[in-house]
Amino acid sequence: MASDFLSTHRRNVLVMAAVTAMGGVPITAGAANAKGRPAAEPGGRRQPFDEDWRFMQGDQTGAESLAWDDTGWRSVDLPHDWSIEDLPEQTPGAVVGPFDKRSIGGTATGFTNGGEGWYRKHFRVDSYPSDARIEIVFDAAYLMTDVWLNGRNVGGSVAGYAPFALDLTPHLDRLGNNVIAVRVRNLGRNSRWYSGSGLYRSVELDILHPASRVERWGVAAWTSKLENGRAVVDVSSEVVGPEKGDTLRSRLVEPDGRIAAEVSTPATAVTRQALHLRGPRLWSAEHPELYSLETELVRGGIVLDRLVQPYGIRIIAFDAAKGMTVNGERVKLKGGCLHHDNGLLGACAYPDADKRRLRLLKARGFNAIRSSHNPSSRSLREACDRIGMFLIEEAFDAWLISKEPQDFAQQFPEHWHTVIDAMVRSARNSPSVIMWSIGNEIPFRSTDEGVEWQWKLANAVKHLDPTRPVTAGLNGVLGSQLIAGVETARPGRAGKVDNASTVFLDVPGYNYRLEDIAAEQTAHPERVVYASETFARDLYDYQALQDKAPYFLGEFLWTAMDYLGEAGIGATARLKNGAYPIYLPGFPWVNAWCGDIDLIGEQKASSLARDVVWGVSDLEIWVRRPGPEGTFEYVSNWGWPDELASWSWPGSEGRMLGVVVHAAGDTVEVHLNGRPVGSKELGPSDRRRAEFQIPYAPGKLEAFSYRAGRRIAHKALETVGAASRIQIVPERLDAGAGRGALSYFRIEIVDAQGRVLPDDRRRIDLVIDGPASLAAFGSASPLATGSFQSASTESYRGRALLIIRGNGQRGTVRIHARSAGLKGGGVTVAMA
Amino acid sequence: MDAPLYPPARAFVMPRRLPRLLDTKDTAIADLKAIPQAWAIVEAEIPNIEGRIGNEIIKPHLGNFSFRSLLQFGVVKPDALDRIDQRLKALGER
Numbered sequence: 001m002a003s004d005f006l007s008t009h010r011r012n013v014l015v016m017a018a019v020t021a022m023g024g025v026p027i028t029a030g031a032a033n034a035k036g037r038p039a040a041e042p043g044g045r046r047q048p049f050d051e052d053w054r055f056m057q058g059d060q061t062g063a064e065s066l067a068w069d070d071t072g073w074r075s076v077d078l079p080h081d082w083s084i085e086d087l088p089e090q091t092p093g094a095v096v097g098p099f100d101k102r103s104i105g106g107t108a109t110g111f112t113n114g115g116e117g118w119y120r121k122h123f124r125v126d127s128y129p130s131d132a133r134i135e136i137v138f139d140a141a142y143l144m145t146d147v148w149l150n151g152r153n154v155g156g157s158v159a160g161y162a163p164f165a166l167d168l169t170p171h172l173d174r175l176g177n178n179v180i181a182v183r184v185r186n187l188g189r190n191s192r193w194y195s196g197s198g199l200y201r202s203v204e205l206d207i208l209h210p211a212s213r214v215e216r217w218g219v220a221a222w223t224s225k226l227e228n229g230r231a232v233v234d235v236s237s238e239v240v241g242p243e244k245g246d247t248l249r250s251r252l253v254e255p256d257g258r259i260a261a262e263v264s265t266p267a268t269a270v271t272r273q274a275l276h277l278r279g280p281r282l283w284s285a286e287h288p289e290l291y292s293l294e295t296e297l298v299r300g301g302i303v304l305d306r307l308v309q310p311y312g313i314r315i316i317a318f319d320a321a322k323g324m325t326v327n328g329e330r331v332k333l334k335g336g337c338l339h340h341d342n343g344l345l346g347a348c349a350y351p352d353a354d355k356r357r358l359r360l361l362k363a364r365g366f367n368a369i370r371s372s373h374n375p376s377s378r379s380l381r382e383a384c385d386r387i388g389m390f391l392i393e394e395a396f397d398a399w400l401i402s403k404e405p406q407d408f409a410q411q412f413p414e415h416w417h418t419v420i421d422a423m424v425r426s427a428r429n430s431p432s433v434i435m436w437s438i439g440n441e442i443p444f445r446s447t448d449e450g451v452e453w454q455w456k457l458a459n460a461v462k463h464l465d466p467t468r469p470v471t472a473g474l475n476g477v478l479g480s481q482l483i484a485g486v487e488t489a490r491p492g493r494a495g496k497v498d499n500a501s502t503v504f505l506d507v508p509g510y511n512y513r514l515e516d517i518a519a520e521q522t523a524h525p526e527r528v529v530y531a532s533e534t535f536a537r538d539l540y541d542y543q544a545l546q547d548k549a550p551y552f553l554g555e556f557l558w559t560a561m562d563y564l565g566e567a568g569i570g571a572t573a574r575l576k577n578g579a580y581p582i583y584l585p586g587f588p589w590v591n592a593w594c595g596d597i598d599l600i601g602e603q604k605a606s607s608l609a610r611d612v613v614w615g616v617s618d619l620e621i622w623v624r625r626p627g628p629e630g631t632f633e634y635v636s637n638w639g640w641p642d643e644l645a646s647w648s649w650p651g652s653e654g655r656m657l658g659v660v661v662h663a664a665g666d667t668v669e670v671h672l673n674g675r676p677v678g679s680k681e682l683g684p685s686d687r688r689r690a691e692f693q694i695p696y697a698p699g700k701l702e703a704f705s706y707r708a709g710r711r712i713a714h715k716a717l718e719t720v721g722a723a724s725r726i727q728i729v730p731e732r733l734d735a736g737a738g739r740g741a742l743s744y745f746r747i748e749i750v751d752a753q754g755r756v757l758p759d760d761r762r763r764i765d766l767v768i769d770g771p772a773s774l775a776a777f778g779s780a781s782p783l784a785t786g787s788f789q790s791a792s793t794e795s796y797r798g799r800a801l802l803i804i805r806g807n808g809q810r811g812t813v814r815i816h817a818r819s820a821g822l823k824g825g826g827v828t829v830a831m832a
Numbered sequence: 833m834d835a836p837l838y839p840p841a842r843a844f845v846m847p848r849r850l851p852r853l854l855d856t857k858d859t860a861i862a863d864l865k866a867i868p869q870a871w872a873i874v875e876a877e878i879p880n881i882e883g884r885i886g887n888e889i890i891k892p893h894l895g896n897f898s899f900r901s902l903l904q905f906g907v908v909k910p911d912a913l914d915r916i917d918q919r920l921k922a923l924g925e926r
Contacts, residue, residue: 222835226833317835445896452846470838476896476897477901479860480849481849482849482850484847487845488841488845490841491838501896503847
């Protein structure tokens, strides 16, 4: 019931449990505060609806009917993504786990399949008020979704990533069995990346008063002023069916349940209020201080409707002189683009998985993500709010012109506003959201038609939320110069020269336009811009630009983490000397391999470099993988050379290896087995990087970084011994027992001294015993190596990742891993 | 400190486009293609140009990419673009 935000604060959980409001069995408003709230009644918003669905893949003619026999269907909990499940008829080299060489999506979807799937869920509503309005809320479904209740169609969605709600009330059986049937179709070539298929995000029920309520996503709160230790939060609330005498109460509540500010005014169709706080705790990515924003519709002392959402008090502003300021402080964006999938879990939007992704990125210095190229899940957005990560929400990857034959461009003319409305209204109270992107690399955006759509979309956003700038990810050129009139232009821009691609954008985002950014500022000193996509190799240049140019907000790396699909866009390959330097990855490439962080959360060499350039680390060292004689290395634009933090290169004894050192100091030294083998002074043109050719000999390779003669850092790589055993390392000690709770375990191949073998591949088998199930098990390999959902996988770079899911019962789970010839590893965790 | 606002505009009137010189840096490939004289210059300098930009991935982006923005992808060579730029100048502003 409680949001993820609230669930971690025990007192708020109790508060929530005590104040669930409902229609026909209302609660007394006078008691609706932190103390003495009435006992919980069934109903209210955000009732969990993720458990105990039945699922069948394939066409099921008539499965929408109430009487359809679904007893043979598989039982699933949501989120669920059938595209990540193993395909039938596994065929080595062609059908491997969920990957199919003949997939219609090909490299775009990582050789996964869509198709049609059906979900059914039986439920009763007799514990709810007999006249309650009941809505079902999908955080999204991929792709074409049709929903029936008791055989009656109640609506659907074509958007894939946008939340939608449907009214079930007219067709409910108030006393008997009800069946929701959902058909989801993911057909044709409709995505440039792995989309997943099905009900991959959460589903909830809202139990509401029959006639009066707060409109869905109808609350818009905005910190309008910070001054003299006080904050003003303006709140606008849309109310459905207000009656004379109704009251709309808004309050901000501290995590401990104390009320920080409260206001009550007569409820009208649009109720505008202001909350005044003294000594507000301010939200930023660095210090993500949150309140709960509570909204109550009250009639005669009875609370008819109640919403609770996380809220952060902050003012974010952008201008060319200061860049981005957060509560008056200048902040640069250290961003990464993220696709929506959760790696081995496919598209499933588990809150624990989303939080883990953000924690991994935050540890590497990221403070921002761009949800590319679609609205993010509620769980990811709320994790951004809570963990502290700026977020750019993005609506579209295409407007009118397709990038794939069946992509959203087919739906855009009829459904664009639905997506904009759902994206903005559902997320506009999240403090993490800093901009709304109306599109990514939109084809032909600079034509007259494209310019008009840019205006339509930007202004549609501003009608829903005028408190954040509108942006877009722009590749290539910005189009011809033009001048907009006073009715049409952004404030202050009437009569001034702009470009077709930027004219209605408040903060343009540039994809791979590094060379243009500084040059363009002469002609457009008013522009404040950021790099919405970047190549990892340009890391240092973007940082340098960020350091010197106030108008440049920072970069969003493509991508922060590996993702499924766009297989091999970051590939490297060894080609014969003299060959044309091009490599086109095909099956069995299945992941993009362009992330700083790999599919299971481990750092790649580009991430180590970023650590140094972004100040997370003073020194990192790694080694270029030696290739066969007579070959050279091809590295794609989005790739990074095949480099590994390893000094274990059996078979390369005596061969010169490229050793790469990134250092924050002014001098680096490299020692091999205690003897100096190289040193270099680092000047600005070195970009913090030194490379040495060192003859390989097993042992210990050490790097030292000095600044003004003083050693500031030391790193070492050691030649590891033979694989000896498997170790299982829980990422967190508190494993959740809930059915949606995930726990992560790193599975490592180690030598006798416990050192991970940095380049080891071998089969690992698991046994899991206890109240949990395997949610995913796999490696970071960019190639299809097998199932992500079986108890067997192949390690890659010495590692694999196990994700288990609670089953709702507390108890002890024992995990044992074994591999031929090695001592097995085990771990016992308490599910609580 | 007051928070900024980004209010919507009142109505859409198509902005007035300014004439410009064509080139391979700032002019989209699709714009060059739409001007027969310009495209003839391109084809003369890069005879197999249709093959180079005809794949399904690049096609949707011809309205966004200039020839020089494709340099990083190795689709065209800078010396050919220099020659094209010289000849495009003669076409004057469009």
